[in-house]
Amino acid sequence: MSTLYWETHGPADGEVVLMCSGLGxxxxxxxxxxxxLVEAGYRVVLYDQRGTGRSLQPLKADYRIEDMAADVLALLEQAGARQCHFVGHALGGLVGLQLALDAPAALASLALINAWAQPNPHSARCFEARLALLDHAGPRAYVQAQPIFLYPASWAALHAERVDQEVEHALEHFPGAATLRARIGALRRFDVSDRLAQVITPTLVSVALDDVLVPATCSAQLARAIAGSVYHAVPHGAHAHNITDAPAFNRALLSFLARLR
Known part of the structure; x- marks a missing residue:
């Protein structure tokens, strides 16, 4: 298994928080x-997922969430960590759920941001539209549409220069259509809805009620099915509310982690 790009921040002896981003x-x-997180004393581990960013490499056509979870376990070993607090956004949350089910000893806790347990028709429609843009209009159209699914319209308009820079960066580091199809295929096949009651990891479920990509009801399902989970909902912030309202999300995450110390 090829080595992935990863980096750490914070004290070497701090509890490990491993953060797993979404489709990007x-x-x-x-x-x-x-x-x-660093100010609170945690050691933060970040990485570029296989096939993306500084971890560019081909993916097999039947790439699975299980493969992404295996990468996390290998990364923890490389980082010298027996266990981590896992924070996953969207697709990253699916990786966390897979780990909670198949390798629970590796997780001290699990934080799920706008994640889901099974496919839903609305998100499927969104992904079909994005793939159609890629097929018929090319990579620039695909990345131009990305902020529409990530951010509230008012926030994107207020931060137009930042959004433009993100679009150009995404285009410059575009992983290729085959990689995107493999990653989208993995998340669209994911379904652990009948196994959620098996999750025993302390879990935070964080959701923005105005997410236009993933219905907020998906997070509500997670919170209901995972015993003892903490449910954190914000009315505004959209799919990337940990960015668009970072202070509120950070407070919720740090409060959740502090209870486990």
């Missing part, structure tokens, strides 16, 4: 969270 796969997604 980038370590840089978590920039709004790192300073708060």
């Amino acid at each position: 796969g980038s370590a840089g997604y978590w920039a709004p969270q790192v300073p708060a």
Whole structure:
């Protein structure tokens, strides 16, 4: 298994918080969270997922969430960590759920941001539209549409220059259509809805009620089915609310982690 790009922040002896981003796969997604976690004494591990960013490499056509979970276990070993607090956004949350089911000893806790347990028709429609853009209009159209699914319209308009920079960065580091199809295929096949009661890891479920990509009811399902989970909902912030309202999300995450210390 090829080595992935990864980095650490914070004290070497701190409890490990491993952060797993969504479809984009980038370590840089978590920039709004790192300073708060480091200040609280955690050792933060970030990585570029296989096939993305600085971990570019071909993916097999039947790439699975289980393969992504295996990468996390290998990364923990490389980092010299027996266990981690796992924070996953969207696709990253699916990786966390897979680990909680198949390798629970590796997780001290699990935080799920706008994640889901099974496919739903609305998100499927969104992914079909994005793939159609890629097929018929090319990579620029695909990445131009990405902020529509990530951010509230008001936030994107207010931060237009930042969004433009993100679009250009995404285009410059575009992983290729085959990689995107493999990663989207993996998340669309994921279904652990009948296994959620088996999750015993302390879990935070964080959701923005105005997410236009993943219905908020998906997070509500997770919170109901995972015994003892903490449910954190914000009315506004959309799919990437840990970015668009980072202070509120950081407070919720740090409060959740503090209870486990």
